Amino acid sequence: MSPPVLSVRNLRVEFPTRRGTLVAVDDVSFDIGPGEVLGVVGESGAGKSMTGTAVIGLLEPPGRIASGEVWLQGERIDRLPPEKMRRVRGRRIGMVFQDPLTSLNPLYQIGEQLIETIRTHTDASPAVARKRAIGLLEAAGIQGAARRIDSYPHEFSGGMRQRVVIALALAAEPDLIIADEPTTALDVSIQAQIIDLLKTLCRDRGAAIMLITHDMGVIAETADRVAVMYAGRIAEIGPVRDVVQRPQHPYTKGLMGSIPTLEMGGTRLTQIPGSMPRLTAIPTGCAFNPRCNAAFDRCRVERPDPMQTGTGAVACWLAARAADEADPANQMHPTRMAP
């Protein structure tokens, strides 16, 4: 297997506040391979956007990476000085945010913004850069790109603007795209187009994608692997088919059951009682234990780390116990407690 494009190791993001330190991202590790789409899914406050922001080094102070490492193609980037990090962003990591209107400068024509990006990161001449900008817009599905390149962002519709933002993210041919809720602000019929576009463009160019979204449907359509986040930690990670169809973590199971689907019709939705804990009050032990209907003593005192389960990993004592029962010699976890 080829070395990963992005490798995040034990990432921890803290926010020091007057009332103590809040941990927004806690011990998160994952890899993204070349051309791979990793979906990061979770509800509001799960820490998914914070993970993305930490990777590109755009945490708003007082937020900071407290520990852990971020490697981009074998180079550690979490400790780069701001000036060097700025070169990494845009050149080697492209970004697509939720709201296409705020990601574009309303005072500049989209062509200027694209050409500026291309020329910042490559030594193309203005004419070459303009040609490439038109090519990018065409690849992003904007018809009449040569004419529309001199339009301002407000002259485009929401879907078209998101295409421009994607073109902008791809301008310097980055190795990794971080897309944070790229389709959330768009209508369903436009959403499908944008997902298709993001996927084909990255496949053609061999770029990896970290796709952050709350929408499991988008993940199922797009991602190769998926990481499910809960209260700042990865609850479960694995190939998308396994996680969607055979979820192992009780949270993932509840989440999947709570999504209305076209196939299921009018049956009652599964309910997870309660809601995601606030960062100020994360329960001890497994953060999900107060809402989990299968929690046992151990879940309330000891925090589970992700444990390998064949194709993926799941942070749940139930899975550990099941594996123990299947194979008593299995040493999946360091500390063993009486059941």
Next chain:
Amino acid sequence: MNIALPAVPSSLAEPATMSDLVQVRELSRVFDVSKPWLNRVIEREPRKLLKAVTDASFSIRRRETLALVGESGSGKSTVAKMVVGLLQPTAGDVRIDGKNIWGGEDLTLLRRRIQMIFQDPYASLNPRWRVDAIIADPIRAFGLAKDSAEIDHRVGELLQLVGLDPLDGRKYPHEFSGGQRQRICIARALSSKPEFLVCDEPTSALDVSVQAQILNLMRDLQDQFGLTYLFISHNLAVVRHMADRIGVMYLGRIVELAPTEHLFRTPQHPYTRMLLDAVPDLAMSGRPRKKVEGEIPNPIDPPKGCAFHPRCPLAFDRCKSEVPLPRARTSASFVACHAVERAELTQPAA
């Protein structure tokens, strides 16, 4: 000239029956989005009118959930506002239990029976009021309790009904999460003992696990109190879960209306089919999908004829010049499409 067809006026597409609680007939709303007068004179621009809703007709039976789905700008929220009486229609009428709510009649008694739940539970609760005061307000306004002890008792009951603690009434809205706030909105809506609830995207601001809680709650309450819902959403899966019948809106018109099962099993209008194809396939069933083409046109300057024709794979000449009228298929469904009509003429439905 085209072949003369037995046109069914849209008002007759659904004969009003005794069991209909809500009847909406040829409801239209036009917004004036022109620049100020002086600018128009200087720049020689004509008035700009936005037809948000055109000739929307439907009825809702008692205890039924009718959903309106559509993308942004389709006019579904405008319909909701006109049905509850928050926005005056340009034309057409809304009858609730036989009473025309825009006909100048005294509506005091009717108002109590209609309530609304809004999309954003952060914006629809007054941050300076305690929750018990928010929920008690409709009870006071309609004089539904004789003293404050009875009001307190009723507020406690309502909070319990929506899954909150009666003691939560002493708190302010900011102390609650989004899902809990939406529960408070539901409690407030129920406090006047309404029969008809208009829900405008009640769960789109919520996380999925919370959305499931609210949707389940809304269905339980409907069973318990025999409520009638007009449910507005852009999410087809949510609508499938909640509705008995679904109307699909595109650029201000209801292009198809059918019972939920029919709409999902045999969608007729090409736009409905396109919308269904666009829904992400969560079950990963590998169902075949067609690529969605094009964008929603600008509603200020919609295409001539059928507004969907530039994106429609079945469009032919007639679609470009003539607006298709809704044609009844059964007593509870209609579709407005020339292509569907033509297909039926050449191949009569069994």
